[in-house]
Each structure stands twice: as structure tokens, then as C-alpha cells.
Amino acid sequence: MKATASANANIALIKYWGKRNEELILPQNSSVSVTLEGLKTVTTVDFDKKYKKDNFTLNGKKISGEPFERIAGFLNIIRKMAGSGLKAKIFSKNFFPTATGLASSSAGGAALALASSKAIGLDLNKKELSLLARRNSGSASRSIEAGFVEWEKGEKEDGTDSFGKQVCDKDYWPEFRIIAGVLNEEEKKTKSRPGMKQSVQTCPFYKVWVENSEKQAKQIKKFIPEKKFTKLGELAENNALMLHSVMFNTILPIVYFSGKTVEMIKAVRKWRASGLECYFTIDAGPQVKIICLEKDIPEIKRKLKGIKAIKKIYICKPGDGARLINKHLF
Amino acid sequence: MKATASANANIALIKYWGKRNEELILPQNSSVSVTLEGLKTVTTVDFDKKYKKDNFTLNGKKISGEPFERIAGFLNIIRKMAGSGLKAKIFSKNFFPTATGLASSSAGGAALALASSKAIGLDLNKKELSLLARRNSGSASRSIEAGFVEWEKGEKEDGTDSFGKQVCDKDYWPEFRIIAGVLNEEEKKTKSRPGMKQSVQTCPFYKVWVENSEKQAKQIKKFIPEKKFTKLGELAENNALMLHSVMFNTILPIVYFSGKTVEMIKAVRKWRASGLECYFTIDAGPQVKIICLEKDIPEIKRKLKGIKAIKKIYICKPGDGARLINKHLF
Numbered sequence: 001m002k003a004t005a006s007a008n009a010n011i012a013l014i015k016y017w018g019k020r021n022e023e024l025i026l027p028q029n030s031s032v033s034v035t036l037e038g039l040k041t042v043t044t045v046d047f048d049k050k051y052k053k054d055n056f057t058l059n060g061k062k063i064s065g066e067p068f069e070r071i072a073g074f075l076n077i078i079r080k081m082a083g084s085g086l087k088a089k090i091f092s093k094n095f096f097p098t099a100t101g102l103a104s105s106s107a108g109g110a111a112l113a114l115a116s117s118k119a120i121g122l123d124l125n126k127k128e129l130s131l132l133a134r135r136n137s138g139s140a141s142r143s144i145e146a147g148f149v150e151w152e153k154g155e156k157e158d159g160t161d162s163f164g165k166q167v168c169d170k171d172y173w174p175e176f177r178i179i180a181g182v183l184n185e186e187e188k189k190t191k192s193r194p195g196m197k198q199s200v201q202t203c204p205f206y207k208v209w210v211e212n213s214e215k216q217a218k219q220i221k222k223f224i225p226e227k228k229f230t231k232l233g234e235l236a237e238n239n240a241l242m243l244h245s246v247m248f249n250t251i252l253p254i255v256y257f258s259g260k261t262v263e264m265i266k267a268v269r270k271w272r273a274s275g276l277e278c279y280f281t282i283d284a285g286p287q288v289k290i291i292c293l294e295k296d297i298p299e300i301k302r303k304l305k306g307i308k309a310i311k312k313i314y315i316c317k318p319g320d321g322a323r324l325i326n327k328h329l330f
Numbered sequence: 331m332k333a334t335a336s337a338n339a340n341i342a343l344i345k346y347w348g349k350r351n352e353e354l355i356l357p358q359n360s361s362v363s364v365t366l367e368g369l370k371t372v373t374t375v376d377f378d379k380k381y382k383k384d385n386f387t388l389n390g391k392k393i394s395g396e397p398f399e400r401i402a403g404f405l406n407i408i409r410k411m412a413g414s415g416l417k418a419k420i421f422s423k424n425f426f427p428t429a430t431g432l433a434s435s436s437a438g439g440a441a442l443a444l445a446s447s448k449a450i451g452l453d454l455n456k457k458e459l460s461l462l463a464r465r466n467s468g469s470a471s472r473s474i475e476a477g478f479v480e481w482e483k484g485e486k487e488d489g490t491d492s493f494g495k496q497v498c499d500k501d502y503w504p505e506f507r508i509i510a511g512v513l514n515e516e517e518k519k520t521k522s523r524p525g526m527k528q529s530v531q532t533c534p535f536y537k538v539w540v541e542n543s544e545k546q547a548k549q550i551k552k553f554i555p556e557k558k559f560t561k562l563g564e565l566a567e568n569n570a571l572m573l574h575s576v577m578f579n580t581i582l583p584i585v586y587f588s589g590k591t592v593e594m595i596k597a598v599r600k601w602r603a604s605g606l607e608c609y610f611t612i613d614a615g616p617q618v619k620i621i622c623l624e625k626d627i628p629e630i631k632r633k634l635k636g637i638k639a640i641k642k643i644y645i646c647k648p649g650d651g652a653r654l655i656n657k658h659l660f
């Protein structure tokens with residue numbers, strides 16, 4: 001009754017921001033992401049009658065309070081699916097720094113869905129795993145699959161058509177890169193979950209955001225198989241600026257940008273104007289990620305070295321989806 | 331045939347961004363501003379047959395090219411109104427630093443409208459002066475009047491109902507202050523005129539901007555006579571963030587923000603959270619202006635001293651509208 005899975009984080013090119021159903025975690029718009037090699041979470045889940053209650057340890061630290069309640073709620077969904085009353089012990093380990101703006105919840109949610117379903121005796125296919133992962137964290141639905149993935153918003157009220165589908169596998173476009181540069185910044189203050197809820201309720205631009213993102217998700221789904229890098233980059237940048245505009249116009253305003261975020265935005269636009277093709281994207285935090293192709297990595301690295309605010313960089317290519325591994329964490 | 335006028339710059343609390351008629355300079359939405367004491371332009375206009383062509387000197391420098399063409403176009407409007415063919419010599423002087431984000435074009439346009447109409451022999455009332463100033467620069471229509479002014483967008487195609495009207499005189503709320511802190515930044519790259527045109531044409535949020543700004547202009551017009559400072563400040567901040575979101579989502583994106591702009595935004599929000607009531611507003615440039623009341627000036631000054639990026643500050647109260655003066659510049 002013990003299983004271990006690993007899953008990689010993903011970065012959205014077309015973002016997810018806002019639910020149409022809070023309980024089922026159904027999004028207002030479709031989103032498209034890249035699962036990234038090497039930014040992984042490994043999770044071991046053990047369901048056994050020897051446990052009196054659920055128990056969750058992340059990076060060696062026992063988790064309690066609201067983060068634990070989320071996990072316990074998710075385990076209840078799994079237990080209901082399997083018709084089991086067993087409690088679980090979970091160990092999880094992130095192999096990348098937290099607070100980098102790299103979405104550890106996407107990797108964690110995907111690894112947990114795979115490990116816990118296997119441990120409880122369910123044998124789910126990728127669609128079923130993605131549907132399950134979504135119930136833990138929306139973005140986790142996109143980390144089940146490798147490479148480029150679309151989380152289709154779906155239409156059904158029960159959410160059974162709202163899951164991650166592969167657009168292209170990780171080896172289809174091996175030159176594609178995302179660079180996460182870690183700015184010397186504090187962690188975000190507004191959590192995504194209440195933040196996006198406020199946007200849905202109060203942002204006057206929200207409806208336009210949903211319509212445009214939906215359109216952009218459809219467009220980028222064409223650009224990826226055609227490897228239209230310029231079109232993809234422009235669209236991703238546009239979507240990120242649109243996202244942060246929605247945040248700015250939420251009541252109260254959500255300003256994830258720091259001064260350094262703006263400096264990075266301006267730097268990327270300047271480099272591009274001078275012929276170095278790269279684009280930025282920004283999630284719910286101050287960190288700026290750069291979208292580029294392998295051939296431009298040396299020049300971009302050189303330029304990033306000139307930016308004092310950057311402590312460290314992570315260069316990522318499209319990576320694997322969630323998979324079972326044999327080595328357990330306990 | 332010589333006349334001299336002075337006019338003060340104004341800062342919009344609800345912004346003007348986008349025209350519905352380019353030639354007549356008719357706005358998409360109403361805007362509301364404060365005319366500011368001490369940030370003045372003085373302009374002398376002389377219409378005389380001794381001049382073979384129009385001639386414009388600003389801050390001691392002869393102006394040519396596109397800025398001159400704008401002035402010449404405006405003089406043609408005046409000449410047509412007066413049935414005159416005389417050429418003009420114009421001297422203009424700004425008594426505040428350019429590139430501070432303090433809208434020198436609003437002061438300049440208002441002073442030019444008054445001085446040139448008087449010099450050519452027209453005796454216009456304030457409504458007529460504002461209608462005329464608007465033809466030079468939209469924001470200039472708001473600098474004809476003193477204190478708090480609304481530029482009503484109007485409905486008519488000929489623009490005769492689109493002019494600045496006083497909401498409250500400058501002495502109605504003498505405790506009201508705008509602090510312009512001059513950040514150590516380059517001047518803006520995208521000029522407002524082409525920038526706003528691009529927003530009208532390409533920004534997916536533009537329609538929402540127009541609807542919301544129009545609503546906000548109506549609201550703030552009530553808050554001013556009632557001296558509801560908190561409501562006014564919140565609305566002005568919201569409108570400024572909405573404006574810059576529209577800019578961000580214009581194709582190509584217009585990013586007037588610098589890193590320091592974001593740092594200032596965060597500082598103001600932090601001060602307010604700690605009980606110091608002040609709000610920010612931002613125009614088409616990186617500079618941040620602080621909206622506050624007289625009683626809080628010492629504390630805000632003290633805090634601003636701690637911000638290295640600020641070179642200089644200007645503390646302004648509601649000021650006079652355009653008026654004729656006796657001392658000519660030449």
C-alpha cells in the first residue's frame with residue numbers, strides 16, 4: 001500500500017487565474033503550460049491501518065494548519081474513490097528552491113495524485129490522474145503530462161472534461177527553454193487562491209481576461225506544433241501582462257511586481273529590440289521567467305550576469321510528466 | 331496686438347487616455363483634475379504684420395519640427411476664429427522642471443489659448459477658452475479653470491460641449507495637496523498622443539476603461555465638494571492602475587513604469603497601511619505623485635527623505651486658472 005511518484009513543475013504560457021467552481025477547482029479559462037525538466041517533487045504515500053490519522057511531511061517538516069487541511073481534503077476524495085477508510089502517511093520533497101516563482105504546487109499536486117492513487121490501489125489513466133490532481137491544485141492538472149500541455153477549461157458542471165491534455169511531447173521541441181532567474185526578493189504576500197477569487201469578484205477587466213485568454217490558449221496550441229517561436233513568445237508576454245493588469249485592478253489591488261520585476265521586463269524588451277529573441281512571463285510573484293531557444297542561452301546568460309538583482313538562474317527544457325518510481329522516501 | 335497669460339499645470343485624478351475624434355481632440359471619457367499652484371507657464375503672443383511667419387520660442391529655445399507644427403496648426407484655428415491672417419511671435423516659459431511628469435503641456439496649452447486669443451482681439455469667456463485650449467492639448471482644457479476641474483467628454487460631434495468646468499474653486503479645499511517627487515529617471519519614450527491612439531485601437535480592456543473612468547469621473551465629482559478624501563484617494567489610485575493596465579495591454583505594450591515607480595507604489599501602500607493616509611497617481615511617465623492632506627506633509631516628507639531614488643519634491647496645493655498678466659516676455 002506504499003507508492004512513490006515524481007512530477008515536474010510546469011510554467012504556464014497562457015495563465016490560469018480564477019475559478020468558476022471553487023470546490024471542484026474548475027477554471028474560468030483554458031491554460032497552456034510547459035512541464036519543466038529537473039524541477040521535480042518526489043512524493044511517497046503509504047495507506048495503512050497502523051496510521052491513526054493522516055500525516056504530511058514536506059521537505060522534512062511536518063505540515064499542519066491550512067496546508068495540511070488541503071491535503072487531508074484531497075485524501076478524502078481519494079478514499080471515497082477507492083471505498084477505503086485508511087489513513088495515510090505522506091513524505092514529499094521538492095528538488096528545487098521554494099519561493100522562486102517556480103510553481104512547486106503543480107509538481108507536488110501531480111506527484112501526490114499519482115502516488116496516492118497507486119498506493120490506495122487505484123489504477124488511473126492520465127486523464128483520470130489529471131482530473132484528480134486538479135482537485136488538489138489547478139495547475140497540478142497540467143503536470144501529469146510531459147512537454148506542452150493544455151488544461152482545457154471544459155464545459156461540464158461536474159468537471160469531468162476539465163483536465164490536462166498533451167499538445168506536444170517533450171522531445172518535439174527540444175530547443176525550447178525557460179530560464180527562471182531568481183531575484184533577490186521576498187516571497188509573495190497574497191496567496192493565489194484568495195487572490196484569484198477576488199479578481200473574479202471585483203476586477204472590471206475580468207470578463208475580457210477570460211475571453212482573451214481562451215482565445216490565446218487556442219492560438220498558442222497551434223503555434224507549438226508549428227514551432228512558431230515569435231508568435232508564441234509575443235502571445236505569452238501579452239498574456240502575462242494581461243494577468244498582472246487583472247491583478248492590479250482587483251479590489252484591493254494585487255501587486256506581485258517588484259521594482260526588479262519591471263527592470264527585468266524592460267531588460268528583456270531591450271535585448272529583443274537589439275536582436276536577441278527572448279520573451280518574459282510572470283506568475284503570481286515578483287520572479288520573471290525568460291522564454292527562449294537553446295541557441296541564445298549563452299548570450300542571455302552573459303546578459304543576466306550583468307543584472308545584480310539576480311542571485312541564481314535555472315535553465316529548463318521541456319520535461320517528463322508524473323511517473324512512478326521505485327525508491328521510496330520512507 | 332500683444333498679450334501675456336499665465337496658467338498652471340493640472341494633475342488628473344481621473345485620467346484622459348484616448349480620443350474619439352483626433353482632429354478636434356475629443357476624449358473617449360470625462361476626466362477630473364486639480365490645477366496646481368506654482369507649476370506655471372507664462373506665454374506672450376504677438377500678432378503683427380511685421381512677422382513673415384509664425385515663430386515659437388520655449389524656455390529660450392526656438393522650436394521647430396512637429397512641436398512647432400502643432401503650435402502653427404493651433405494658430406490657424408485662432409486666425410480663422412478672428413478672421414485674421416497675421417503671423418505670430420510666441421515666447422513661452424515654464425516655471426517648473428520639464429520631464430517631472432508634471433504636465434507642462436496642460437499649462438502651456440491654457441496659457442497659449444488665453445494669450446493668443448487676447449492678442450488677436452478675441453474676448454473669450456472661460457468656456458470658450460477651454461474649448462480653444464482643448465484644440466492644442468486635451469489636458470489644457472482643464473487648466474483654464476482654478477481648483478478642481480472636470481473635462482466633460484461631451485456628446486456633440488462638433489465638440490462644443492467638451493470643455494473644462496470647475497467642480498470646486500481652489501480655496502474650497504485648501505488642505506488638499508499633491509506631492510510630485512522627481513525620480514531619477516529618463517524621460518518617457520512613447521509620447522502620449524500616439525500611445526493613446528494605439529490603446530484605443532488595440533487594447534482589449536479599452537472599452538472597460540472608458541466605461542469605468544466615466545463612472546469614476548461622476549463619483550469623484552461628488553467626493554470633492556463633500557471632501558471625502560479617502561473615497562477620492564482610493565478612486566484616483568484605482569484609476570491610475572487601470573490606466574497603466576490599459577497601457578500594458580496595448581500593442582505594442584506601453585510600459586511607463588520603471589522599477590522605482592513600483593517601489594514608490596509599494597511604499598505609499600505600506601505607509602497607508604500603517605495609518606499615514608496618502609494615495610498615489612501616475613501619468614504617462616515613471617513619476618509617482620502623492621495625493622495627501624496638509625497635516626500629513628511633514629511625515630510624508632520625512633519618509634520621502636529615506637527614498638534614495640527621489641531627487642527633489644514639489645508640494646502643490648490647488649491653484650489658479652489661466653489669467654492675463656501685464657509683464658510681457660519680450
